[in-house]
Amino acid sequence: MKKAFWLAGIAAMALTQPATAGDTIKIGFVSTFSGPTAVIGNDMRNSFELALDHLGRKMGGKPVEVIYEDDGQKPDIGKQKTEKLVQSDKVDFIVGYIWSNVLLASLKTAVDSKTFLITANAGPSQLAGELCSPYVFSTSWQNDQTPQAMGTYMTQKGVKSVFLIGPNYAAGKDMLAGVKSTFKGEVKGEEYTVWPSQLDFSAELTKAKNSGAESIFVFYPGAAGVQFLNQYAQAGLKQTMPLYTAFTIDELSLPLQKDNAIGVPGAQEWVNDLPNEENKRFVADYRKKYTGKRPSFYGAQTYDAASLINSAVVAVKGDTSKKDEMKAAMQKATFKSVRGSFKFGNNHMPIQNFYLQDVVKDADGQLSLKTVATIVKDDQDRFHQKCPMK
């Protein structure tokens, strides 16, 4: 009996955080902090914290409070956490979202409550098209853009044929569709694998090898990219079928992929060596603050998200009730992006450059990513006309 009261008391206390509005800028942050993909979530959180350090932990003169929530890479949990942030914490902004399916499940909650949502990674095609919203901004890309850039590069390079492999979920399908839309050679076959449970790609690699295609394109974010490269190398395909990638090799997976990644090109909108002042400061301070770690594009996008929010809050001098003015301020994209040139399209998706990156050994003998060339300039996603916002 007593025990029950005691439990109920604790529950009531913990679930009733006082909702103090007005004197702080409240930001909710939904990402994955548990399970194997927590590496990505941690990099995003690190970058966001660094951005706050750079801003003196204040925006528009008011202190910033960030509430981090773990979506466990599950759409329904992500949705529930988003609800908590909107209803219980009454945040002014929600940032984060690695996964397209988590974002799509959570979108309605944020939009219905007119809370600004800034996606720092996920970019499903619906978001750029029919589901675009005045309250949603992206500091990443639309899913198709990066593989489209890769397809363009492969065409430029004179690749004749390709075999496509990717995971069977929203982003996976967008990615393969993206490559197909710009690659002019022949697509000899495409395979989807069960996501995220399937880790053995032997059947798919065997099919690719026997398809007669000249090359392979894959999209495997996070740990799956490590396994894919491993199995690709062990099958001896590295010598015979060149691999082209999107979101498969980054600073987070590289320490696990090691030499398997050398010479495998990828497309990306941000590379750590982009020569602008903001970026140099971001990369240098990140490596200083988090010893032994390097920022990835996930982090760079999240850093930009913090800068974007700051530009909105500064424009209204900290009065976050002025939503229209904040929206107008963000649309102008006046903040200094770590990727240099950055504009928003009508659908609040970025218009930006895409680069070709390669894996090299840097001065200290460490593997790192390096910009090789600019594939496309000021690229806009191909769904923006479907967005009713003008």
Added chain:
Amino acid sequence: MLVVVEQFLNGLQFGLLLFLLAAGLTLVFGIMDFVNLAHGSLYMMGAYFAATFVAWTNSFILGVFMALGATLLLGVVLEFVALRHLYGRDHLDHVLATFGLILFFNDAVRLIWGPAGLVLPLPSWLTMPVQILPGVYYPAYRLSIIVVALLVAALLYWVVMRTRVGMLIRAGASNREMIGALGINIKLLFTLVFGLGAALAGLAGLMQAPILTVQIGMGENILILAFVIIVIGGIGSIRGAFLAAIFVGLIDTLGRAFLPDLLRMVLSSTAASTAAPALSSMLIYLLMAIVLVVRPEGLFPAAKR
């Protein structure tokens, strides 16, 4: 035709890997009547231990043997501290308790090794493909999995069928009370069997580490497959587990390899590509359902109690 041979090998390799995991599970289940969901956690620990020890010792072989020992020890400790108090309880108690252990192990690993996962690098002599038939190259490491698993299967068969310990194990599987009554130290036997099961799980975990993954939660999806296998094979039957594992491995791999093309004959190309991976994963469960409907106690039911 060569594609079929290669896909067949892929399936065989996957099946044998599953056998390593299922063998330990079916032993523990068959003899102690204990449902161990944490078997997948032992599989994970095997992989983490191996990655750690190989990095320490700089020797693949040495690291692997240390990892095997460590998993065995972990299994024995686990049995001694917690699980032996649960023998004779309801299966549901086992499920709940070992579900708790899964949660614990996942977070413990995250605390100790971090969320990023590890790599278990292969020695160079195992990294390249070898020619097995004219024109058919196959990754050397996958071949070595096939060889090791077959050796383990033979060894297990020998131990269970030809040694005194094996006789006790078989006796335990068919009548638990009886061997206790015969004056056998049943507690020690159970601890040993559990340790052996743990070591087998660890072996499966570390064998798959170089091709698949060393990460948190890696044991959970594959554990369900292992359960499917021991149920198809008949609980407690090593022979059943062996055959069922190979069945499951082949069906899964061949399904993934050929189902998309079959579906493309009846569906549009995109719809087929989307539906195929899901449907091929379903085949395994379909197989289990059919087996159980026809033979409610699996293919090789252990002797009646």
Added chain:
Amino acid sequence: MKSLLNPRNAVVALVIAGLLLLPVYSAVSGNLFILTMFTRIVILALAAASLNLIMGYGGMMSFGHAAYLGIGGYAVGILAFEGIGSGFIQWPVALIASALFALVIGSLSLRTRGVYFIMITLAFAQMAYYVASALSRYGADDGLTIYKRSSFGPLVDLSNRTQFYYVCLACLFGGIYLIRRIVNSRFGLVLQGVRSNEQRMQAIGFNANRYRLVCFVISGTICGLSGALLANNTDFVSPAVMYWTRSGDLMVMVILGGMGSLFGPVIGTIVFLVLEELLSQVTEYWALIMGPLLLLIVLFARGGIMGLLGRFSRG
């Protein structure tokens, strides 16, 4: 024992009162989230209660109960997607679909016993999961967003949080009342007889499997209702609700609360989900505490929380 004022009843009364008054507390404190959270708890408690009917009273350990959550959810989601928004159509379809599914898999699964039954129900649920993952028209792996909740005309507005909460609560109490009626009826007594001694019941002339099957179908139908509610609550349905870990969660809730006690699953669900939420606020490593806690409960508190409370009442 017969005294009404034992800790068990007190806790049950406290829980019922708490659940009834929760929206008032939420409105007074301005904490909307607690209402959202408890809506989910109430819905899953209904699912756990339905599982308890077959596990606790029927002796059937189903490891595939989450399948009905998905079937009920997809019935609502697919109909909404195709433009049929009326709850008077959606919900009956959800119930009938769940009942049919339960009838088919039940008649096949009941040929097996024990662990084999656990595994065959798991197999069918996994099949349902993979079928849903292959439905590319309805979002496949990514799931289906439901833009409008089931409409019941002027009767009740499900988009209103408080009204929706009370609808869920009514379903939960209704479900528990139904289960109570079943358990105490002649049918229920036969069922429990079959659980404790099947051979004897067969010998007296009862067809044990027929009783089991009816019980299995009723349980699946109730869980289907829970699925329809869950889809309305999250405005979203995806294959993930049918994944085997969800079935496992439901089992844990039932066992934690206490199998074979009417309110056990409700208390188990509340404790499990609230603990998860609280611990995850305290530490990122909440499972490090939750895991051993479950182990301790099994080792030292047989019969779950209700069993523990029952022991207190006996002194």
